[in-house]
Amino acid sequence: MAGLPPLLGFVGKEAAFTAFLDGGLESRTWALLTLLGLVLGSVLTVAYTARFLWGAFGSGGAVRRCAAGEPKPAHLHLPGPAFLAAPVLLAALCLLAGPFSYLLEPLVAPYADTLPLVAEEAEELKIWHGLQPALLLSLVTVLGGLALFTGRDAVARLQRRIAVDASADEGYWHTMRGLDRVAQTSTRSTQRGSLPTYLGVILTVLVALPGSVLVFRAPWPDAVRPWDTPVQAVVGVVILGAAALAVRIRQRLSAVLVVGVTGYGVGVLFALQGAPDLALTQFLVETLTLVTFVLVLRKLPKDISDRHRAKERTARGVIALAVGALMAGVGVVALGARTATPVSVDFPEQAYSFGGGENIVNVTLVDIRAWDTLLEISLLVVVATGVASLVFIRQRNRRGRPGLRRRRARTPGPPRAARPWLAASVTLSPQRRSVILEVVTRVLFHSIVVLSVYLLFSGHNVPGGGFAGGLSPGWRSCCATWPAAATSSARRHPSTPASCSGSGLLLAGTTGIAGLLLGVDALQTTILERTVPVLGDVKLVTSLFFDMGVYLIVVGLVLDVLRSLGAQIDADDEHGDDDPDPAEGQALATTAGGGR
Amino acid sequence: MIPTVVLPVIIGGLYAAGVYLLLDRSLTRVLLGFCCWATPPTC
Numbered sequence: 001m002a003g004l005p006p007l008l009g010f011v012g013k014e015a016a017f018t019a020f021l022d023g024g025l026e027s028r029t030w031a032l033l034t035l036l037g038l039v040l041g042s043v044l045t046v047a048y049t050a051r052f053l054w055g056a057f058g059s060g061g062a063v064r065r066c067a068a069g070e071p072k073p074a075h076l077h078l079p080g081p082a083f084l085a086a087p088v089l090l091a092a093l094c095l096l097a098g099p100f101s102y103l104l105e106p107l108v109a110p111y112a113d114t115l116p117l118v119a120e121e122a123e124e125l126k127i128w129h130g131l132q133p134a135l136l137l138s139l140v141t142v143l144g145g146l147a148l149f150t151g152r153d154a155v156a157r158l159q160r161r162i163a164v165d166a167s168a169d170e171g172y173w174h175t176m177r178g179l180d181r182v183a184q185t186s187t188r189s190t191q192r193g194s195l196p197t198y199l200g201v202i203l204t205v206l207v208a209l210p211g212s213v214l215v216f217r218a219p220w221p222d223a224v225r226p227w228d229t230p231v232q233a234v235v236g237v238v239i240l241g242a243a244a245l246a247v248r249i250r251q252r253l254s255a256v257l258v259v260g261v262t263g264y265g266v267g268v269l270f271a272l273q274g275a276p277d278l279a280l281t282q283f284l285v286e287t288l289t290l291v292t293f294v295l296v297l298r299k300l301p302k303d304i305s306d307r308h309r310a311k312e313r314t315a316r317g318v319i320a321l322a323v324g325a326l327m328a329g330v331g332v333v334a335l336g337a338r339t340a341t342p343v344s345v346d347f348p349e350q351a352y353s354f355g356g357g358e359n360i361v362n363v364t365l366v367d368i369r370a371w372d373t374l375l376e377i378s379l380l381v382v383v384a385t386g387v388a389s390l391v392f393i394r395q396r397n398r399r400g401r402p403g404l405r406r407r408r409a410r411t412p413g414p415p416r417a418a419r420p421w422l423a424a425s426v427t428l429s430p431q432r433r434s435v436i437l438e439v440v441t442r443v444l445f446h447s448i449v450v451l452s453v454y455l456l457f458s459g460h461n462v463p464g465g466g467f468a469g470g471l472s473p474g475w476r477s478c479c480a481t482w483p484a485a486a487t488s489s490a491r492r493h494p495s496t497p498a499s500c501s502g503s504g505l506l507l508a509g510t511t512g513i514a515g516l517l518l519g520v521d522a523l524q525t526t527i528l529e530r531t532v533p534v535l536g537d538v539k540l541v542t543s544l545f546f547d548m549g550v551y552l553i554v555v556g557l558v559l560d561v562l563r564s565l566g567a568q569i570d571a572d573d574e575h576g577d578d579d580p581d582p583a584e585g586q587a588l589a590t591t592a593g594g595g596r
Numbered sequence: 597m598i599p600t601v602v603l604p605v606i607i608g609g610l611y612a613a614g615v616y617l618l619l620d621r622s623l624t625r626v627l628l629g630f631c632c633w634a635t636p637p638t639c
Contacts, residue, residue, distance in 0.1 A: 195626075196619045203615060227602040236602045243613035243632060252624055259628045262610060263635050269606070289631065297624065304622045316619040324612025328604040335599030 002049040003042060004142065008097040011127055013042060013141070017134040039137055046145020051152065101125040196312075200319055207322040214329050221336030232272055239265035250304050256293045260286055276463040277361040284471035288558065295565040356527040356541040357460035363525075365465065366543040366550070370523035373546075374508055377553045381501045384557045388497065391564040448472055456551045457544070466547035470554025497563065501556030508549025514542060610635055 003013035020035035097104065105125050129135070148155055190201055227233045242261035249255045263286035270279035308316070347360045355363035365373050452472030459465030512522040520526055525543040532538045610632050617629025 196621060199619055221599055223598050224601050225598050227600050232600070232602050236606045239606055240609040243609050246628060246632065247613050247616050255625070255628055259631050262613075262632060266606075266635050269603075293627075300624065304624055307621055316616050319619065320612045320616035323615045324608040324610075327611040328608025331604035331607040332599050335597060335603065338597040 002046045002142070002145065003138065006095070006098040006127055008094045008101060010138065011098055011101040011125055014129065014134045014138060015125060017137045018129075018132075021133055021137075035137075039141055042141040043144035043148065046142055047148035047152075050145060050149035054149070098127050101127060196316075200315065203319050203323050207319070207326055211322070211326045211329075214326065214333065218329070218333045219337065220333060224332065224336075229272060232269065235265050235268050235272070239269075250306065252297050252300060252302060252304055253294070255304070256290065256297060260290045263289070275361075277359060277465070277468075280463050280468050281471075284468055288471055288561070292561055292565060295561075355460075355525050355543065356539070357543075359459060359461055359463065359465070362459045362465040362547070363543075365467075366460075366546045367523070367525045370512075370543070370546060373550070374512070374523065377508060377550055378505060380557060381505050381553055384501060384560050385498060388560045388564050456547060459547060460541060460544065466550030467554055470551045471558065497556040497559040499556075500559060501553045504549040504552025504554075504556060506549070507552065508546050511542060511546040511549065514545070518542070 001009060003009040016038060017035065020031050020038065023031060025031040025034065102125055108125075190197070192198075227236075239262050242258045242265065245258040246255055246262070249258060264283065267279045267282035267286065270276075270282055344360070347364075348358070351360040351363040351368075352358055355367040357363040357367075449472075452469045454469075455464035455472060456466055456469035459468065515522050515524050515526060518526045523546065525541050528540045528542070530538050530540075614629045614632030614635075617625045617632060620626060620629070
């Protein structure tokens with residue numbers, strides 16, 4: 001530790017002194033300051049090493065007292081050979097490695113070579129370099145340390161004089177207690193058990209951190225233009241007006257309808273931007289969302305109560321405007337960031353030659369990224385099955401044990417009557433029915449199924465496809481906008497949602513095997529062209545069957561929605577076993593209560 | 597590519613409305629806010 005010759009510590013200390021004397025750092029001033037700190041530290045090291053040696057072996061030291069035969073405490077004993085082996089070995093190595101330190105150079109040189117060379121290469125490791133400044137610094141170090149040791153009484157008095165009433169232990173515990181207090185305070189202020197508070201904190205951080213990066217670091221475009229077409233602005237006004245109404249309206253159904261307007265408006269924007277397939281999907285999804293909302297909300301009170309104080313409304317408004325401004329800025333930067341030619345330019349030709357279709361969206365979904373689609377529809381089936389099971393398990397429990405149900409089913413009963421033309425006539429009371437809508441649904445049912453099938457088969461070349469076909473709008477929206485029609489349609493459909501979705505998944509997965517049998521990769525499209533009598537040249541792409549699987553899955557999902565939220569709820573109502581309708585807002589009241 | 601003004605304004609308006617509704621205590625309005633949030637033409 002003291003760096004005395006001929007030990008290894010002396011070699012290391014000399015090398016460090018020489019390095020900083022010759023440069024060591026790019027700044028000469030910092031190199032000299034570092035060297036000064038090194039010398040002062042070494043002086044202190046020599047001083048306390050001398051103190052250790054004096055305490056152990058000097059006059060009055062423990063070793064001397066033991067050697068003099070003084071009685072030692074009963075719990076003390078001399079260390080054994082194994083305990084002494086470690087310090088003896090280390091001391092011997094230090095003693096030997098000093099004179100032979102040049103042997104260590106191959107061990108340390110590779111690491112030294114990784115550092116930038118600021119000055120000329122230092123001298124090699126050895127114990128004697130002759131008379132040079134580093135040796136003088138070593139002499140100063142040893143003499144300074146011995147001087148401090150000699151005047152240790154004066155040093156101790158000085159230490160007592162300048163000592164402060166603090167210790168490292170107390171400092172550590174004060175720091176830990178402070179951290180605990182900060183953690184408790186921050187937890188109390190942020191973990192309030194209130195969903196709006198949590199969202200508010202998250203959104204505030206979103207505005208503060210990415211927002212500041214957006215303002216100060218983002219590459220803002222040099223120029224902007226008002227619109228692509230004036231129609232875009234008109235649609236934008238409609239969308240923003242509907243969004244503003246959605247914020248203001250307190251009637252549940254009206255709010256759903258105006259939010260639906262925003263979705264349809266975005267679908268129009270997609271169509272204006274030249275994405276008819278995306279627009280069609282947006283319309284269909286928006287319709288299904290609207291239908292689902294209506295089916296659920298008809299069981300809830302008409303109005304939404306306002307339980308917010310004025311201060312909370314103001315805070316919500318500020319956060320909402322800040323997030324809106326942030327996302328608008330992100331939109332500007334993102335739109336202006338495109339400098340390269342988009343990859344979609346080459347898509348039409350590739351889609352036709354590779355996937356055999358002119359609809360690049362459909363070819364992408366059922367061919368180029370068919371594995372992704374297969375996993376997505378698998379997930380869709382699992383989620384739909386799970387949700388439907390959660391809805392119907394209540395009904396199953398009410399009917400008793402399955403075994404009892406089976407016995408009752410085997411009991412011969414009266415012959416079943418023929419299914420009526422309007423199925424709702426035997427399930428709903430006349431007060432809840434709309435005969436006109438039921439008749440319209442019944443009449444249009446087959447036509448819209450034909451449209452749905454057309455969208456499926458034509459989707460490879462024109463807007464449509466399995467997803468759009470499965471969501472085909474008309475009859476399902478009609479069904480769902482009136483409970484009786486929902487009951488009618490749900491009862492009329494020939495298959496259960498689970499079998500429909502399962503068949504679709506089986507068909508989509510089997511398509512992958514078919515590809516392997518035809519000598520291409522799994523799920524890769526194979527184009528089959530044949531000349532058929534009467535029909536002439538017929539072209540068939542195998543991805544059509546994959547699309548049919550998607551179609552069946554989406555049909556099953558929609559049927560699940562209708563039966564779970566529509567027909568089943570009405571059946572519960574008709575049997576008078578629906579629960580009293582609690583205020584829907586109470587769903588959040590439990591969590592929101594913590595925020596007050 | 598020179599960006600338009602209309603699309604970012606629509607995006608900002610829908611996000612602002614969506615966030616305002618999301619911060620409500622009514623579950624219906626939270627769901628409507630989520631729909632507004634998911635609607636912008638960025639997704």
